[in-house]
Amino acid sequence: xxxxxxxxxxxxxxxxxxxxxxxxxxxxxxxxxxxxxxxxxxxxxxxxxxxxxxxxxxxxxxxxxxxxxxxxxxxxxxxxx
Numbered sequence: 437x438x439x440x441x442x443x444x445x446x447x448x449x450x451x452x453x454x455x456x457x458x459x460x461x462x463x464x465x466x467x468x469x470x471x472x473x474x475x476x477x478x479x480x481x482x483x484x485x486x487x488x489x490x491x492x493x494x495x496x497x498x499x500x501x502x503x504x505x506x507x508x509x510x511x512x513x514x515x516x517x
Contacts, residue, residue, distance in 0.1 A: 463505035
């Protein structure tokens with residue numbers, strides 16, 4: 437799966453869950469700068485990412501998914517294995 441496909445799909449997921457325009461979602465998108473990203477939304481993001489990519493984010497990594505960039509790296513890592 438090409439990385440650009442992962443990034444495009446992941447951007448779409450973040451956009452839908454956070455209610456943001458896709459073009460505003462980038463590597464810097466994080467709870468610190470996104471008012472909509474609270475603890476409940478974080479869990480919705482995790483579930484949406486898992487569903488979209490058919491992956492399971494290990495429980496110990498869920499709280500580490502603190503930005504779009506980290507989420508992308510997690511999905512890319514799982515896609516490569």
